[in-house]
Amino acid sequence: MKKIMLCELNVSEGRDEGKIDEIASALAGTPGITVIEVNSDKDHNRSVFSWIGTPEDVLTGAQNAARKAVELIDMSLHHGSHPRMGAVDVAPFIPIRGVSKDEALEIARGFGKFLGGLGGTGVPVYYYEDAATRPERQNLVDIRKGQYEALPEKMKDPAWEPDEGPFQFVPKSGATVTGVRFPLIAYNVNLRTDDLGVGKEIAKKMRYSSGGLRYCRAIALMLEERNMVQVSMNLTNFEKTPIPVVFDLVKSLADSYGVGIAEAELVGPLPLAAIEEVVRHCLRVRAFTVEQIVETHLLG
Amino acid sequence: MKKIMLCELNVSEGRDEGKIDEIASALAGTPGITVIEVNSDKDHNRSVFSWIGTPEDVLTGAQNAARKAVELIDMSLHHGSHPRMGAVDVAPFIPIRGVSKDEALEIARGFGKFLGGLGGTGVPVYYYEDAATRPERQNLVDIRKGQYEALPEKMKDPAWEPDEGPFQFVPKSGATVTGVRFPLIAYNVNLRTDDLGVGKEIAKKMRYSSGGLRYCRAIALMLEERNMVQVSMNLTNFEKTPIPVVFDLVKSLADSYGVGIAEAELVGPLPLAAIEEVVRHCLRVRAFTVEQIVETHLLG
Numbered sequence: 001m002k003k004i005m006l007c008e009l010n011v012s013e014g015r016d017e018g019k020i021d022e023i024a025s026a027l028a029g030t031p032g033i034t035v036i037e038v039n040s041d042k043d044h045n046r047s048v049f050s051w052i053g054t055p056e057d058v059l060t061g062a063q064n065a066a067r068k069a070v071e072l073i074d075m076s077l078h079h080g081s082h083p084r085m086g087a088v089d090v091a092p093f094i095p096i097r098g099v100s101k102d103e104a105l106e107i108a109r110g111f112g113k114f115l116g117g118l119g120g121t122g123v124p125v126y127y128y129e130d131a132a133t134r135p136e137r138q139n140l141v142d143i144r145k146g147q148y149e150a151l152p153e154k155m156k157d158p159a160w161e162p163d164e165g166p167f168q169f170v171p172k173s174g175a176t177v178t179g180v181r182f183p184l185i186a187y188n189v190n191l192r193t194d195d196l197g198v199g200k201e202i203a204k205k206m207r208y209s210s211g212g213l214r215y216c217r218a219i220a221l222m223l224e225e226r227n228m229v230q231v232s233m234n235l236t237n238f239e240k241t242p243i244p245v246v247f248d249l250v251k252s253l254a255d256s257y258g259v260g261i262a263e264a265e266l267v268g269p270l271p272l273a274a275i276e277e278v279v280r281h282c283l284r285v286r287a288f289t290v291e292q293i294v295e296t297h298l299l300g
Numbered sequence: 301m302k303k304i305m306l307c308e309l310n311v312s313e314g315r316d317e318g319k320i321d322e323i324a325s326a327l328a329g330t331p332g333i334t335v336i337e338v339n340s341d342k343d344h345n346r347s348v349f350s351w352i353g354t355p356e357d358v359l360t361g362a363q364n365a366a367r368k369a370v371e372l373i374d375m376s377l378h379h380g381s382h383p384r385m386g387a388v389d390v391a392p393f394i395p396i397r398g399v400s401k402d403e404a405l406e407i408a409r410g411f412g413k414f415l416g417g418l419g420g421t422g423v424p425v426y427y428y429e430d431a432a433t434r435p436e437r438q439n440l441v442d443i444r445k446g447q448y449e450a451l452p453e454k455m456k457d458p459a460w461e462p463d464e465g466p467f468q469f470v471p472k473s474g475a476t477v478t479g480v481r482f483p484l485i486a487y488n489v490n491l492r493t494d495d496l497g498v499g500k501e502i503a504k505k506m507r508y509s510s511g512g513l514r515y516c517r518a519i520a521l522m523l524e525e526r527n528m529v530q531v532s533m534n535l536t537n538f539e540k541t542p543i544p545v546v547f548d549l550v551k552s553l554a555d556s557y558g559v560g561i562a563e564a565e566l567v568g569p570l571p572l573a574a575i576e577e578v579v580r581h582c583l584r585v586r587a588f589t590v591e592q593i594v595e596t597h598l599l600g
Contacts, residue, residue, distance in 0.1 A: 282582035284564040
């Protein structure tokens with residue numbers, strides 16, 4: 001089975017199209033990779049580059065894109081509404097097909113070492129999620145607290161010694177967070193009600209933090225235009241908390257409030273493996289694997 | 301979108317491994333194709349070669365395999381328990397991704413013309429399913445009635461003038477049926493009962509021929525080893541009669557007899573497109589398309 005990995009490189013430039021194009025070109029010139037998406041947001045002043053390929057090719061792509069981003073972006077001049085800490089802000093490496101966590105970790109560390117030595121000064125690098133070296137570095141939000149502006153102080157605190165790169169503030173590049181995470185599934189279910197209280201009760205029972213499913217985060221929000229309540233969920237491990245199980249529980253909870261489900265959405269790219277459990281659960285085909293799908297033979 | 305087609309070449313040799321290997325080699329040597337399966341059955345004395353690729357490459361593969369099969373197989377010496385009529389017995393061309401019915405028909409006709417002129421005598425060819433030239437030639441069972449042994453008589457009857465090739469009996473090669481059909485889904489649902497009568501009632505209500513779903517064929521049979529009844533179905537158009545709709549109806553009918561569903565199976569290769577409606581229906585993601593799956597970006 002050919003190994004497939006995904007990288008989603010978050011870069012702190014979402015306005016200057018010339019610079020975004022230069023980074024995209026540096027990435028696209030990498031042999032063996034397939035760029036899925038380049039998503040730029042002017043308000044956030046941030047772009048997300050997504051590509052797939054073998055782990056080695058994906059790493060080379062990350063190096064090519066990051067080299068260009070570090071060259072072009074000056075964080076001391078950066079403003080944007082999205083939290084950020086570095087020119088290359090976050091780079092998750094995500095196993096998609098046939099890639100073990102250990103292999104993925106090796107790739108993420110390869111990228112961390114590369115960034116740590118990049119340019120004249122190197123870039124301070126923190127490992128997060130499955131690559132974290134300390135429990136308090138698992139969560140991106142914790143690491144990025146205070147953002148770029150907090151870095152000069154952080155770099156004086158031994159607790160914030162980087163995992164790679166210089167233990168000093170690098171004004172131009174800031175700092176980068178990289179690591180390995182499981183593919184995240186964004187699954188939103190719209191309820192046939194305008195009662196946000198019902199949605200909040202359901203979200204509360206769904207999410208792990210208040211007693212729900214282990215790999216489910218959930219909030220409820222009002223879709224003003226549609227006058228409907230949405231239960232918006234992130235599933236952080238679709239193997240252990242499968243999408244159809246999440247659906248069944250949402251449906252059962254909605255039923256208990258006498259509320260129907262209008263429709264749902266899966267946001268963003270979905271690994272083929274995530275639909276395995278949909279077929280198993282919904283059609284009762286317990287032995288189903290994606291290898292049974294004709295097109296998988298073309299993936300190598 | 302790169303076009304993908306599937307061919308399932310049914311050849312009347314399932315015992316002589318040397319000959320099977322020679323045909324497999326002729327097929328595998330075709331540039332651009334991916335062989336999915338070579339399935340030989342000694343009782344049937346028959347092998348099914350399955351491969352995918354662009355329509356043009358799939359056609360070339362069919363020509364390469366058929367040339368070798370017609371060279372090696374002598375139907376006047378053939379015995380086997382599976383109905384058959386020719387050395388190359390049946391060759392369905394099946395659109396999998398981005399291939400229109402017209403494009404598929406062109407490929408099937410290209411193969412028919414090739415066979416019609418193959419070897420010294422050519423091979424009589426009948427088009428079936430979507431490629432049929434007359435209503436009475438749509439169904440393979442109708443065309444193959446009487447099998448190889450009936451061909452000498454058939455070839456005297458104007459009603460059986462072939463669509464391609466010589467209008468005369470060719471003892472060595474017999475006759476070939478080729479055409480285009482939609483991917484067929486074999487879906488079997490096992491019921492928690494040993495009452496075959498319940499299974500038969502459910503199968504009757506499921507199948508088109510007795511009032512059921514338009515693209516559903518169904519029978520009930522006893523799984524002796526498991527002491528369970530199985531509703532065994534062929535879905536001939538998964539776009540118009542989607543698998544999850546079939547499941548829901550079987551489940552509802554089983555419920556009405558107080559019978560549960562133990563499990564189900566999908567037999568054989570499944571086009572990725574067939575799971576689209578599973579996600580839409582079962583997770584309520586109405587807007588879902590397979591293009592949202594990461595790996596489809598690698599299909600080109």
